[in-house]
Amino acid sequence: xxxxxxxxxxxxxxxxxxxxxxxxxxxxxxxxxxxxxxxxxxxxxxxxxxxxxxxxxxxxxxxxxxxxxxxxxxxxxxxxxxxxxxxxxxxxxxxxxxxxxxxxxxxxxxxxxxxxxxxxxxxxxxxxxxxxxxxxxxxxxxxxxxxxxxxxxxxxxxxxxxxxxxxxxxxxxxxxxxxxxxxxxxxxxxxxxxxxxxxxxxxxxxxxxxxxxxxxxxxxxxxxxxxxxxxxxxxxxxxxxxxxxxxxxxxxxxxxxxxxxxxxxxxxxxxxxxxxxxxxxxxxxxxxxxxxxxxxxxxxxxxxxxxxxxxxxxxxxxxxxxxxxxxxxxxxxxxxxxxxxxxxxxxxxxxxxxxxxxxx
Amino acid sequence: xxxxxxxxxxxxxxxxxxxxxxxxxxxxxxxxxxxxxxxxxxxxxxxxxxxxxxxxxxxxxxxxxxxxxxxxxxxxxxxxxxxxx
Numbered sequence: 001x002x003x004x005x006x007x008x009x010x011x012x013x014x015x016x017x018x019x020x021x022x023x024x025x026x027x028x029x030x031x032x033x034x035x036x037x038x039x040x041x042x043x044x045x046x047x048x049x050x051x052x053x054x055x056x057x058x059x060x061x062x063x064x065x066x067x068x069x070x071x072x073x074x075x076x077x078x079x080x081x082x083x084x085x086x087x088x089x090x091x092x093x094x095x096x097x098x099x100x101x102x103x104x105x106x107x108x109x110x111x112x113x114x115x116x117x118x119x120x121x122x123x124x125x126x127x128x129x130x131x132x133x134x135x136x137x138x139x140x141x142x143x144x145x146x147x148x149x150x151x152x153x154x155x156x157x158x159x160x161x162x163x164x165x166x167x168x169x170x171x172x173x174x175x176x177x178x179x180x181x182x183x184x185x186x187x188x189x190x191x192x193x194x195x196x197x198x199x200x201x202x203x204x205x206x207x208x209x210x211x212x213x214x215x216x217x218x219x220x221x222x223x224x225x226x227x228x229x230x231x232x233x234x235x236x237x238x239x240x241x242x243x244x245x246x247x248x249x250x251x252x253x254x255x256x257x258x259x260x261x262x263x264x265x266x267x268x269x270x271x272x273x274x275x276x277x278x279x280x281x282x283x284x285x286x287x288x289x290x291x292x293x294x295x296x297x298x299x300x301x302x303x304x305x306x307x308x309x310x311x312x313x314x315x316x317x318x319x320x321x322x323x324x325x326x327x328x329x330x331x332x333x334x335x336x337x338x339x340x341x342x343x344x345x346x347x348x349x350x351x352x353x354x355x356x357x358x359x360x
Numbered sequence: 361x362x363x364x365x366x367x368x369x370x371x372x373x374x375x376x377x378x379x380x381x382x383x384x385x386x387x388x389x390x391x392x393x394x395x396x397x398x399x400x401x402x403x404x405x406x407x408x409x410x411x412x413x414x415x416x417x418x419x420x421x422x423x424x425x426x427x428x429x430x431x432x433x434x435x436x437x438x439x440x441x442x443x444x445x
Contacts, residue, residue: 006425015432091407118410120393140409144369152397192367195406197415225428247421248406248414257396257413261428 007219008046016224017051019123023231024053027303030181032056032230033176033320035169036190037062037348038218043127044357046220052227059320062172063190065140066092066346067318068272069165072306074098077137077163079300086129087163088122089137091115092346095339101303119147126160134160135294143192145283146204146257147263152289161294164285165272170201171281176319178207186212188223189245191245198253199241206239219243263290273307273342281327314341317350324351331355367408369416372399382407 024030036039040060043049048292049058056347075098081087087103094104094115107113112132116122119136145166152162163291169190177184189202194215205211213231216226226244233239261283270282287295295301308315312334313327324330324343334340336355343349344347370382373389380394382405392405397412399405405412 012428012432016428019432061366118393120410143408143413145397146413147393147409150393150411192406192413221428225431228431229407244424247417254396254414260396276362 007217007221009221013051013221013224014219016221016228020051020056020224020228020231021053021236023228024056025234028230029055029057030185030234032058032186032188032227033061033182034063034185034188034190034216034223035060035061035173035176036193037065037189037194037346037350037353038187039063039190039216039223040350040353041348042218042220042223043144044353048220048223049285051224053314056227056231057189058227060317060350061176062272062275062318063169063322064318064343064346064348064350065144065167066090066096067314067342067349068167068172068227069139069342070271070273071097071099071307072271072302073163073165073305074102075100075302076295076300076307077103077135078106078111079302080135080163080294080298081106081113082109083298084112085133085294085298085302086112086114087135087137088114088116088125092348093137093139095345096342097309097345099302099339103135119151120347123154123156123160126157130157130159130282133161133298135163135298136160137163137165138167141167141190141193141259142196145261145265145333146196146254147258149260152264152285152292153260156292158291160291161297162285163294164265164283166265166283167272168267168281168283170204170274171278172275173202173205175275175278177205177211179319182319182321184211185234187214188226188230189213189215191215191217191222191249192243194243194253196254196257197249198258199243199249200253202241202260206241210239212239213241215241215243215245215249217248274318312341314343314349314351317341317343324354327351367413369404370407370412372401372403372405372412373393375399380403380405380412382412 122136205213212230265283316322339345343351374383381408404416
């Protein structure tokens, strides 16, 4: 495989940045939105924003899967844990505030909550301890949902159920593009979500909304070239869908993964933390998999939670309306050590990424 | 802690049914599930939370870098031509 350094070549990056400066409009501003926590990490970590012209802004959309799960679903996980069910989850999920407590708070009260690297670990744990009830808190976008589908199709042990909180990215992008006051001029579409869903779900953005859309990879040069491609489309006034991340993303996506997802999940309207309901944006288990549905098996259902704690502006940060530094709590009352909002907890949260890069 | 939309390339070292041992480089070996891909020994796969989600194409990786250089060179050439005319 090609050495990573080729994708981080500083000379090439400098040349691309020069092209970007030449292509940028002389008047007005260009606002490009990405929707992936890992894109935000690359942009912040490598200082990509400092290479761009002042009137070309790259903002972070709702690309952190942990940040956008509503508090009510964390409350359900906490309820399950306090009922004596062993809750397994990814590490990022542990400290995210629910309405009144996080899973870590529940753990401090004696609940059995275990962090796993992969859903396969959760299955193994349940198999090893058949006398205990287990529930896996399945959070994540299209990149993660196929692994949940694989395990459910693989007939997991009877003592394991799933709290499915998977969400879909294209419906959230539709919400953003329809927000007039956000005034977007282009999308950098998420590379790893796209390895699964392919390019077709993004077609509506250039076709219906006239929005240049480029699927990009995660190396600094991938993102710079992505910005260049969007500016090029804007300068030609020809919005289209382009794929910069050809080494991993194909037009049709991962069809095996898509087929498994279609078999296991129904697509329903879903609540996103601080954003309200987004049509057709959440995955639920189909009725024939009801035995694996933690809601039904353990009778937990929380309709409404407290999504935004007092003073927190995560709901504005996740759609890129404000920068983390514009939140009055950022690095004051809200820090990675003592987070108030979900965006400061997850390693994909914009506030956490900015805090770690010390952009305060 | 993993980043949940992050996927990391790794080389398939051996395969057994739906499981593969993959090498993340520098001797970091891990077992991953390969149900979602058609991978062969020697392929590079993108791994996300213990699952290979796509086989990476070396040819297309080469082409990416070539394309980047072409974009830059083509622009430079156009500008040169413009400045000459």
